[in-house]
Amino acid sequence: MVDVSTEIKNVMSAVFEVPVEQITEDSSADTIDAWDSLKHLNLILALEEEFDISIPDEEVGNLFNYKLIELIVNECRK
């Protein structure tokens, strides 16, 4: 059973097309070149599908770094 942190990084790696080793706790829209508003939508969709969650509208615009993503994903999984 893969842990949440690894799964999130795998999803981000797939969406932004960067090797998974380059995704760290400090990764954010500023450190990842490909992370624009359109890819951000893809990220939301991918995370929701992966964890079978629904991210509230007000949070969607906040998920611009790894730490917040991990936080929200864990919140939504409860």
Place this chain on the structure above:
Amino acid sequence: MDNLKYSEILQLNRAMFKDIQGKPYHVKVLSNITVNSIKELLEYTLHVNKINPIVKLGNYDNIVQDSANCNDDDLVIIFYNLQNVIDGMSSYFEGVNDELYISIKEKICNEIDIVFENLKSLPVVVFNMFSAVEFVNSYFHQSKIELLVSDLNRYLNLIKPLHVHLINTEKIISQVGVNHAMDLRLNYSSKAPYTLTFLKKYLGAIEPIILRNTGKLKKAIIFDCDNTLWKGILGEDGVDKIDMSGTSHDGKIYNYIQQIAVFLSKRGVLIGLCSKNNEHDVSDVLMNHPDMVLTNNFIAIKKVNWNDKASNLKLISSELNIGLDSIIFVDDSSFEINLIKEQLPEIITLQVPTAIYEYPNKLLQFVYKYFNLYGNQADENKTEMYKQQFVRESFKDKFVSIEDYLSSLSISLTIHKDKLSFVPRIAQLTQKTNQFNLTTKRYTENQIVQFVQSEDDFVFSISVEDKFGDSGLTGLCIIRKNLQNSKEVTIDTFLMSCRIIGRNIEFAFIDYIFDWLIDQNFETVTAEFFQTKKNDQVKNFYEELGFYVENDNTESKHYTIQLKDYERKKVEYIEVVIKMNEQN
């Protein structure tokens, strides 16, 4: 694709770029909504069918304009969503009066005409039919939006050229259910109404069209016999106990399968048998069994023997003179299916499902995907001639050129200067606009306030309105005086939201600004272009305006122009409203 997660598809797709080479297949997706999530899904669909994809997305809400630049494409897909039309209105659509209704309908029909005219030389175009099922409607009264959809779809069916395929969008939505197909939340925030579930289903729906147009259709289906065409094992149960009767509980599924095979055979699909049995026994069944539907006259080839099926299928391929990749193989045995998957991976395999009631639908899904069941050339020619006649008559009063179409929109531009209350929106524009942005300078609200308050800087912002609505503040130009030369200014920032691209608004805007600069006794304007990954489309914007290129490195260009030499673009159909001396 339905069984794969989106992130898995993205990874698989990425890997396939190295493996699938060959002649590129160019696809463009035009839309008036955000459907960019479809890009990788579409690439994956093409990759899986061994096609080398080059997929581009058109500009947001630029269907008509983008359709003029598709001449090198192999396939154009168009998403025209009415949500966008509704959103632009100032009153609830159900209350629309007749005049406005007709006006909206005509506008959309005109756009369709122009798009089809622009795309007339393409091999294939996919246009999604309009849908209303995602709006809240009564179940016993036709709503205005449903009426509009019905009128527009009727129009599409009437005038569509042969190479345009209309997709029944409502059918796809109903297959997954409205709540699973539509994402109200992302529609609200980003105009992205479709879920991944919908998009995956959508690609499954258009896959046959792609296969048909890339020579990837199949030519033959080869069936095993025992527990594939009848229930039971001939060699063990005997000819009396195998069951393919149309009336028995067990047999009727297999009877139906045979009916499908006969139907295909009559449409030119090669049907064959590949079975481990005594040849004589199977021949007996084919000729004498009272319930056999798939009889000899529908069968193109038989390999009934005790050799391995891989060898048999290879023989079938060579004797029918078709490629292994033109064959679909149907068998109930995991052993045989896996053997073929390993030995002859070009062959598409279908294993008879354990839940036998799923068998006919599974087979039909393959059939609809891999074979062209429709397209009787003679009938289509007749229909085509009739349609062309109709189009010729009705086209006379319609807009053919983009200029005419843009004129009909009654576009009006309101220009504001140094307006403090717009600062938040202006700052946001500098932070979010990527494509139509010459220098991509990102500013905070404080920095914009400084520009607005400074006497040496001028902040021009524009909002755009047309017959159907107001786009809000969507364009910006920041001009700065050259402190060493009082007659010279520089364009620090020039950008437009993608919402207003493609309507020549940039030219009306520059015309106005330059007139104002001349009025203020300036003589020279300098400007710059900084290349980014996203702003390629404005690479030559200043050249188009007549600027002189002083300096050209790979990543930036520096320009200058004497205002007396500037030739106005004069966009006749854009009305310009000036609001310069407003309260801030």
